[in-house]
Amino acid sequence: MKILVFEKEEHLDAYVGETICDFIRQHDQATIGFATGSTPLGVYQYFIDSYQNKKVSFQNVQAFNLDEYVGLKPEHPRSFALAMKNELFSHIDILPENIHALNGSKEDMDEECQRYETLIEQNPIDIQILGIGMDGHIAYNEPGSPLDGACHVVDLHQESIESSLDYGFDHIEEVPTQGVTQGIGTIMKAKQLIMMAKGQKKADLVKRMIYGEVTSDFPSSIIQRHPNVIVCLDRSAASQLKEEDYEKR
Numbered sequence: 001m002k003i004l005v006f007e008k009e010e011h012l013d014a015y016v017g018e019t020i021c022d023f024i025r026q027h028d029q030a031t032i033g034f035a036t037g038s039t040p041l042g043v044y045q046y047f048i049d050s051y052q053n054k055k056v057s058f059q060n061v062q063a064f065n066l067d068e069y070v071g072l073k074p075e076h077p078r079s080f081a082l083a084m085k086n087e088l089f090s091h092i093d094i095l096p097e098n099i100h101a102l103n104g105s106k107e108d109m110d111e112e113c114q115r116y117e118t119l120i121e122q123n124p125i126d127i128q129i130l131g132i133g134m135d136g137h138i139a140y141n142e143p144g145s146p147l148d149g150a151c152h153v154v155d156l157h158q159e160s161i162e163s164s165l166d167y168g169f170d171h172i173e174e175v176p177t178q179g180v181t182q183g184i185g186t187i188m189k190a191k192q193l194i195m196m197a198k199g200q201k202k203a204d205l206v207k208r209m210i211y212g213e214v215t216s217d218f219p220s221s222i223i224q225r226h227p228n229v230i231v232c233l234d235r236s237a238a239s240q241l242k243e244e245d246y247e248k249r
C-alpha cells in the first residue's frame with residue numbers, strides 16, 4: 001500500500017486528478033469509479049479545469065457511481081446521481097450513455113443490484129476513487145457488511161444518516177434510511193483503488209483503516225488486502241500514522 005501525505009490540499013487533489021487524467025490519456029477506454037461526499041470535490045474540479053483547458057477528454061470514459069439512497073429517483077435533488085452530475089458530469093464531455101449508477105427508486109431492488117453487478121463485471125473498473133465514512137464505511141458498506149459482498153441494499157447506520165445532513169438535507173427525517181451500494185467484493189475487483197481522506201475528524205478512522213484488523217466491523221480496513229491501492233491524505237487525516245509509513249509530498 002502506498003500512502004502519500006500532502007502538505008497542501010490542492011496538491012492532493014491535483015495528484016489524484018492528474019493520476020486519473022494520465023490513465024485516461026494513455027488508454028483508448030478507461031473505466032473510472034466515482035465517489036460522492038465532500039472529499040473528492042477538489043479532484044472533480046481538477047477534472048473540469050483539465051477538460052476546459054483541453055488537457056483531457058472524457059469521451060472514452062465509462063463512469064460508475066459507488067452508491068445511492070434507496071427511494072430517491074436519479075433526478076431527486078439529494079440523490080448521489082444528481083450530485084455527481086452537478087459536481088462533475090455536466091461540466092465535462094463524458095457521454096450520457098457512459099454514466100452508470102444504481103437507481104434507488106426501482107421497485108425490484110434485487111434485480112437492480114444484479115443489473116449493476118453484471119454491468120461492472122462486463123466493464124471492470126480501472127481506478128476506483130473512495131472516501132471513508134464516519135463509521136468506517138466504504139461506499140455504503142456499513143459495519144457488518146460481508147467482505148466479499150456484491151451490490152446490495154443496506155440499512156444506513158445512525159452515523160451515516162446524521163452525516164447526510166452535510167449533503168443538503170434540511171431535516172434528519174428527510175434522509176432515506178436505506179442505501180444501495182457496490183459491495184465490498186465489487187469494490188475489491190477494481191484494478192486500482194485511490195482512497196482519499198481529509199481533516200482531523202478522519203484521523204482515527206484512517207489509523208484503524210491502515211493499522212487495524214481487517215474486519216467487516218470496519219469495512220474500509222479491507223483496502224489492506226487490495227494489491228494496488230494508493231491512500232492520499234492531508235496532514236490532519238494522517239496525524240495518527242507513523243511518519244515512516246508514508247511519503248511526504
Ligand code: GLP
Nearest residue numbers: 035036037038039131132133139
Ligand atoms: C458517504 C458516501 C461515500 C463517501 C463517504 C465519505 O456516505 N456514501 O461514498 O465516500 O460518505 O464522505 P465525505 O467525503 O463527505 O466525508
